[in-house]
Amino acid sequence: MDICKRLGQNVRALREEKGWSQEAFAHEADIHRTYISDIERGARNPTVMILEKLAKPLGVPAARLIE
Amino acid sequence: MDICKRLGQNVRALREEKGWSQEAFAHEADIHRTYISDIERGARNPTVMILEKLAKPLGVPAARLIE
DNA sequence: CTGTGACTAGTAGTCCGTG
């Protein structure tokens, strides 16, 4: 569960660095807006394929998101 | 799908470093033995919580598994 | 713009086997 929160914090920090809203980022990552919201709050336990989808528009390796 | 294969290769390499069979490792990680087999073959798309369960007995951070 | 509850379809994850 802890890893989900870490992931959420990393995603939020990197997204805000880009100056994107959740909606804008959701569009870039091709993931639903509410799903991004859930992930940033650590309320989901996503798969590694989602990790990759998140990492791509942020310009970081997927591993970076769960460091 | 590519990330799944990378994960599988990393898990297998680290497991063999420890000298564990898939079954022994499955026991250490508290994951079913057939699931370990699937993961090492890149045939599954696990969640981040499984990543953590895999990483713990291997003594590496979860991020290391998908580098 | 974001958080949340609810919902369905699909798959993650377990467990039984076999060669």
Add this chain to the structure above:
DNA sequence: GCACGGACTACTAGTCACA
């Protein structure tokens, strides 16, 4: 010891309306 299959349950992916 490992790959692979079938069958099953629990949970995730993906979406919506609403606050």
